[in-house]
Amino acid sequence: MKTSLMTGLCFALSLQAFAQNPDQALARVKYSFVHVKDTTQKNNPYTENMLLVIGKNASVYTSLDRLNRKLVDDGKAKPEPTAPNAPFKPVSFQDYYFFVKENLFFIKEKIYNEYLAEENAPKINWTTTKDTASFSGIACKKATAYFKGRNWIAWYAPELPFQSGPWKLNGLPGLIVEAYDDKQQVQFHFAGMDKVTEANTNSDSFFYEKDIKLPKDAKRTDMKEYNRIKEFSVKDPIGFASAMTGTDRKNIRMGVSMTGIAGPTVTNNPIELPEKK
Template sequence: MKNLFLSTAMLLSVVCFGQKPDVAVGKATYQYIHIRDTTNRDKPYKETMALLLGRNASVYRSVTKQQQEEEMANQVARQVKSAPDPNHLALTITGPGPVSTDEYYQYINNKKLYVEEQVINYYLTEEPLPTIKWAIKPDTMSFGTLHAQKATTRFKGRDYTAWFCTELPFHNGPWKLSGLPGLIVEAYDAKKEVVFKFMGFEDVSKLNQTILPPADDIKTTPQDLARLKEARVKDPAGFSKAAHGGGQQRRNTNSFMSSIDPSKIASINIVKSTSDNNRINNNPIELPEKK
């Protein structure tokens, strides 16, 4: 397995990431609803997502993932603080539920899409920003105080309806959706198997949040990353062992846990997550086009 991992890693190509940091001025929040398990349609996968928007760039990522990590940190902090013996810690932690780990960076002016994926380590791939052929319709709809217009398209194997708001002068949208003359505030496919439901928009210009992929991401290509994933499928345990120790900051690791002396931890009990989401995904968001 070690040789397989090393030979696969050698295929990783350096992608020239020349984009400049952008400062976020707005944030749109969505409820992402996806029927991932077609044998259990009455229990769709649900997750809160955020689209952080700058003048040129945006990043779409999971809010639920961040909330889970913060709650795990709080659980550990409370137990350490109240422990009768700080040198003999017995910790109980609620395990995380299924969440989206991928992050999507759209650069509208440069027509680039960068996707950060976690395969033990964090990898960053570059591809052209999708050119989506939208058909703008006369239909309108209000989302609170925002007025939106309808557009339709065929994209990644699905027929989508999107509602865009010209009052919000961004050409971005959730996931890989983009290219309309206003922010995409809501979108869904014809079967309502994939839904990006609008939850709100806020001005974040005073927070000084930067939009730029982490500097320690490993740059590669979609093709080479696919080979790496194949290596993981063939031998998950061996892959995990070989992939650790890459020098990356473990951004998903509980930061409070990393500050505790491991010799003081007597036991860690992981309680099953209370999330309703299951891990089955037989209906991926991207489908092959019919020939």
């Protein structure tokens, strides 16, 4: 199965001209995400199943748990019988788009409205090594880098010539299959990969269509404005709701969040840490 997948992907890459936006989706990669958000609770890390959809030029990284929950809510899939509390499990609400040729990076998030924030793709100064490893039969090489306040170790697959990876990790001469920081506080573990075919392409979800493309209805903004909006929504949720809806503050009633948790979870250890000066 692994050999046929590699052959099919390489064949698709050799035939496809340098992609424009939108880009043809060639494969979907699953990751198990582990994050020690609260360093006082190291034995109880946050976990989530994630999905990276990749093409020759573009990729999008999103929450697989969120996608599956929406399919269940829309009646297009059945809930997992082993996950009775799944509707209340926190999920990530950011989607990350990366376009290699254009050197552009986008974050999409719904904060009352859907916002699409644009910035230049983050530059990661990777150092490649001679170390090798295999993950689910995929031969990988090791690379290290200091990025967003952490020392990262990444394992990439030269035989899969995609420059993408989970989250904001990218820029290696091969798909990033595994990645983690040197303290093992943030980890992305490879959990499988499928070639995109007509049989598994459908319109049930934006992320299962045949192309990778930016959402049309999201409000375009820059990172500065996006961060300002996000900070406002977290620091003063009632004031934010009032500003967005035009409703007087005293008439705003804040209920339980859609993650099933009232208020923000404890995070004293975000993925992005202050850069060393």
